[in-house]
Each structure stands twice: as structure tokens, then as C-alpha cells.
Amino acid sequence: MKTINLSEQNTVLNRFVSELRDVEIQKDSMRFRRNIERIGEIMAYEISKTLNYFPLETVTPLGTSVTNVPSDPIVIGTILRAGLVYHHGFLNCFDQAENAFVSAYRKYRENHQSFHVHIEYIASPRIEDKILILTDPMLATGGSMDLSYQALLTKGQPKHIHIATIIASRQAIDYCEQNFPKDRTTIWAAAIDPELNEYAYIIPGLGDAGDLAYGEKE
Numbered sequence: 081m082k083t084i085n086l087s088e089q090n091t092v093l094n095r096f097v098s099e100l101r102d103v104e105i106q107k108d109s110m111r112f113r114r115n116i117e118r119i120g121e122i123m124a125y126e127i128s129k130t131l132n133y134f135p136l137e138t139v140t141p142l143g144t145s146v147t148n149v150p151s152d153p154i155v156i157g158t159i160l161r162a163g164l165v166y167h168h169g170f171l172n173c174f175d176q177a178e179n180a181f182v183s184a185y186r187k188y189r190e191n192h193q194s195f196h197v198h199i200e201y202i203a204s205p206r207i208e209d210k211i212l213i214l215t216d217p218m219l220a221t222g223g224s225m226d227l228s229y230q231a232l233l234t235k236g237q238p239k240h241i242h243i244a245t246i247i248a249s250r251q252a253i254d255y256c257e258q259n260f261p262k263d264r265t266t267i268w269a270a271a272i273d274p275e276l277n278e279y280a281y282i283i284p285g286l287g288d289a290g291d292l293a294y295g296e297k298e
């Protein structure tokens with residue numbers, strides 16, 4: 081399995097990630113959402129370099145042109161709710177992709193220290209033999225990603241799985257490397273942070289991505 085940490089390269093992506101983390105800039109939720117979306121666009125472009133291509137002949141007003149274009153069928157699978165704008169970033173790039181949505185959220189127990197992840201909703205096309213891009217901006221324990229993937233397996237076996245995230249914890253990367261098919265999974269992270277706190281939030285991370293994008297929930 082390959083894990084690609086895009087923060088190891090000096091690109092403008094790093095500025096978008098630092099804006100997402102910045103407690104002052106976060107107050108502008110429209111900018112927060114747009115930064116997530118544009119990281120999705122950039123990551124989709126990076127993933128596009130790994131796809132299969134075929135030569136497409138195009139008729140122009142003055143002749144014909146042959147261009148290599150992606151041939152793989154793609155399904156973008158997103159975990160609600162923080163994944164919503166991230167999904168759109170991917171869809172801006174892979175505009176012909178099919179789309180899958182899974183709702184997964186943490187339900188905290190009384191002590192607010194432990195939680196379990198609830199999956200309540202899944203809407204997905206068949207994913208058999210397709211490229212499945214699983215998008216969620218935060219990968220903390222890896223539990224939501226794993227449970228969402230298991231739910232999507234009811235729709236077939238994908239040819240390749242790309243786990244796309246913005247901030248991952250080292251622990252979640254290790255977890256996904258253990259629990260996803262080693263021969264056909266690639267993990268893409270815009271940054272990998274060292275630890276989780278006692279509430280399983282990523283440190284330093286950025287806080288609660290869903291709340292920052294869409295507001296607090298009851």
C-alpha cells in the first residue's frame with residue numbers, strides 16, 4: 081500500500097491547509113469550505129496521474145486532435161457531513177464520475193470521552209471494478225472511513241481504492257494500512273499529524289471540520 085503525504089512537497093496546497101488550521105481564518109466559514117473544496121480539486125488532479133488513459137480523437141473546426149484522456153470509471157464516495165464540500169472539489173475535476181454518500185457520525189456516550197460511529201444512510205451506485213475515491217477531510221481514528229468502506233462493499237468490489245483526506249493522524253494511517261486491501265489501496269493526505277487527544281481529535285489538527293463548515297449540531 082502506498083501512502084502519499086502531499087505536505088512533503090512545496091506547493092500552494094500547503095497554504096490552503098494552513099488557512100484551514102488557522103483559528104482566526106476559520107471564523108470565515110465560506111473561506112473554510114472553499115479551502116476544503118480547492119484541496120479536493122488539487123488532490124483529484126494528483127490522483128488523475130495514476131489512472132489509465134486512452135487516446136481520444138477530437139474533431140476541431142480545423143482538423144482532428146488526439147488527446148489521452150482517463151478511461152477508468154470513477155465513483156467518488158463521501159462521508160457526510162464534513163466531506164460534502166470536499167466531494168464537490170473532486171467532482172469539479174472528475175465531472176463524469178458517479179457519486180456515493182454515506183452518513184457516518186460520532187455518537188458520544190454520557191462521559192463525552194468515548195463514542196461509537198453511526199452509519200445511518202448510504203446512497204451508492206454499483207462500485208464493482210471501478211475506481212473508488214473515498215473522501216473525508218479528517219481521518220482521526222480511521223473508524224468512520226473503515227465502516228463507510230464496509231457499507232459500500234454491499235455495492236461490489238472496487239478495482240482500486242483511493243483514500244483521500246486533508247488531515248490524517250499517524251494512528252489512522254497505520255489503521256488504514258492494516259485494514260484496507262494492501263494490493264489495491266492508496267492513501268492521499270494533505271498533512272499527517274502526530275497524535276490524537278483523549279476525545280480522538282487530531283492534534284494539532286484543525287478542530288471539528290463538520291462544525292467549522294456547517295455549524296454546531298445539537
Ligand SMILES: O=P(O)(O)OC[C@H]1O[C@H](OP(=O)(O)OP(=O)(O)O)[C@H](O)[C@@H]1O
Pocket residue numbers: 159160161162163184185186197216217218219220221222223224225252280288289290291
Ligand atoms: O477517523 P474517525 O475517528 O472516524 O473521525 C473522523 C470523522 O470525524 C468527522 O466527522 P464527524 O463524526 O465529526 O461528523 P460531522 O462530519 O457530521 O461533523 C470527520 O469528518 C470524519 O468523518
Ligand SMILES: O=c1cc[nH]c(=O)[nH]1
Pocket residue numbers: 162218220280281282283285286287288289290
Ligand atoms: O480532529 C478531528 C477528529 C474528528 N473529526 C474532526 O472534524 N476533527
Ligand SMILES: [Mg+2]
Pocket residue numbers: 162288289290291
Ligand atoms: Mg464533526
